[in-house]
Amino acid sequence: MKIYIHAGMGKTGSSAIQAFLTLNYEMLKKKGYLFPNPPNLHNGLGFQTSGGNAHFLYELFKKNKTQNIKEIIKSFMSYNINVILSSEMLFHVLRIYPERFFDVFNKYDYKIIIYVRRQDNLLSSCYNQFVKYEDMKSDFIPPHGEQAHDFCMTLKQILDYSEIKKIIVRPYEKKQFYLGNIFADFLNCIGLELHNEFVLPEKIVNPSLDSNTLEFRRILNILEVDKDNLDAKYIINNKLAKYTVENNMGRPFQDNNIFSIKERLEIINKYAKENEDIARVFLNREDGKLFCDPLPKEDKTHKTHEKLTFEKAVDICKYILKKKYQDNIESTLIEIVAKGTLEKVLSHSSLEESDFEKFPVIYKMNKNPTNMSKDIGKIKQKGDFWLIEADGTDPYFTLPAFNKSNNGRIIVKIGINAPTKTVLQLFYISNNTGFHKDYCVSRNLIKGYNQLIFEIKEKAPIKSLRLDPGSTEGIYILNEFEVRG
Template identity: 25%
Template sequence: MKKPIHVYFHVGYEKTGTTSIQTFLRNHEERLAGLGYLYPRSLGKISQYQVVRTCKTEKVLSNIAPDGEGASPERDFEAHREFIRDRLTREIRRSRCSNVIVSSEHVSIHFNRPEEFERFKQLFAAFNAKFTVVIYLREQVELLESRSYTAMVAGATQLPQFDKPAGSQRYLNFLRTLERLAEAFGRDNLIVRLFSRKSLVEGDVVKDFLSALNITGLKVEGTAVKNTSLGIAGLAILAKVNTQLENLDPRKRKPIRRRLLEVLHQSDDSPGYRIGTEAAAAIRDAFRPSNREVARIYFGRDEDLFEPKPASNQNMPPSSSGKTEDILIATILTFIDSELARGKQGRRNTSSALRQRRLKGDGLKQDSRVK
């Protein structure tokens, strides 16, 4: 007789606290196991990227693996699927847990076909598995603003222009996503939550997630929703530096950009980036009908899914033409040149050295944080 297990499938939309949830689950895996919940390592150390790499129809997904976690594509895709399934089965059996938590931020974008969800279910074919899906929805304009920031951190040289019809971006249609999930797992097996301070348990996505799974007895600290993005001045600087880094060896870009972000986060107290008023209104109008349907079906409300947002007159970040930004850019570009010349030992010491030799005339607060 197959062992009964309950699989909680966290379909983590981007920019909805998924990394906080995953990090908490991994850091507390022993405590969770004691409560009967397994967060399997066979699907990924933190982000369980193997869910998509194993179940997606096309084998074009080597780029979603974290550094050092097998990012090269598999030569035999079917053999890889079998390998992951067997490894997961052994891990579940060894754990003796009756609950399995799976979390992937890539599913909402990459899973588009019924057979991909079916492959996910087949990962647990050795068990009598019941599935519950947990998903967080974030207001579409906020989601796009946050994704735009992420693109800049990853190396983009300018923020995207929202000149295409918003309705053409399918992953932003929450009703469509939920319909696909309901078809695969059943509507009654979906737990749908809103990602906002007001909606989350104590404004904390980890506490909310544990509440959704009825997990108690774990202490949660420091995961309340907060804005850690750069302001418009910091983004303008980052865009210029990203341009300078484009021709650099990719292996050197990431550590340089990481240390640059440390500097900018300590220095940048400019207003946060917001999509312009007209573009934001067009995006909200495009998804208002489908959002209202989500509110009706999953929340029992005949009203807008998200609370109205105040209008913003801000568009793209200004070009970095002010004296303050120019001074900081010159400092950072000098820092990049020195990074390339110093070698490995220099790279280890530069982060602290740069903070100590910050220009006195830069006019930015060293300890300010983006609120």
């Protein structure tokens, strides 16, 4: 008897595999494979999407309740047949709590199955998921989001705890699937063949949003329309997914990448060496070729994503509202637009990273601050970032050795992790003699990673800057502080 542990990773067809296993529960059991606690595919959301049958184990591993997990696994094994566990969250258990994971499973005969995806496509799809379900408001992937999906690092880490023969790594590419089919590929991993007796799930199980609906969803996050209301979020996301599918987008392996060709190639090159290592170590490929799909390139058919227009936003609104309001769609929309919500957000102009990079760098924080408030317990540089411990509600410090060579116009870029929802303030001295509220810019921060870009314009040069990272106690991580002008 074996335990087959399908650990995702995320955005590699896990929902489709889980739907397949659920639909074929009885067939698999007849063949000696138990898929315990199959998820409910009839969840009212319109697609056969689920979290698998083992997502709850993540919280138990997180709380270090390994004894509880051992008892659960023991109960599954009492059926005396092979057991299949499937959840993308198990990848994160392997990434964060490998010693706990293998403390549970090393006493069993197991195989870990992990699908991996080329990073330019993986990160694009992850961003889509972050916007849909994690209230992401920014138009880029924060560093911690990329690190959480670094499968190269996680796979190498696993080898400290497990024999390589127990790890099955499968590239998520249609051309590399066994028989060109992900269901046949997964069955092959557990020693079965796909045949006509098996029931296949819907062709589209967990559609990604296209560029228009994704930007629409991001705007809803900015407006906090369904913040802390999961039911509303699922309903809206379901309608946006249906809108995407009805417009012939959102299908598996359909090119809907958020990155430019240049950005995609940079991502591919960044991970090239690690991917070669994975191919050689886990797949015994001497040529080090992990992925076979052609590299992205500019051609006449390639289209860069256009910004969401007001007309397209209205069209999406009409689609969302049509079932509830039907005959009153137009009047309802007029009422919404009259409030200025969509127009205000869509017409809002702000500096983007591409604008920021057009200006020369005049300052980067690379020295320890000396002038700081009593509410700062510690500031310490840790590699590429600064760790700031705030012991009170008024932490601040003056930026050390600030370059005064500017004409009064500076553009500041800040990347910061906040311990909770708070407000960041940046005070500056120009014509004024000291830091004052009239010479200050402020931005709301969400809990977690924030990237801010803003402009300061004065008639005289900016002589000094003071950063107030937030107004709450806790640990702030300053990933980046750069000034251009």
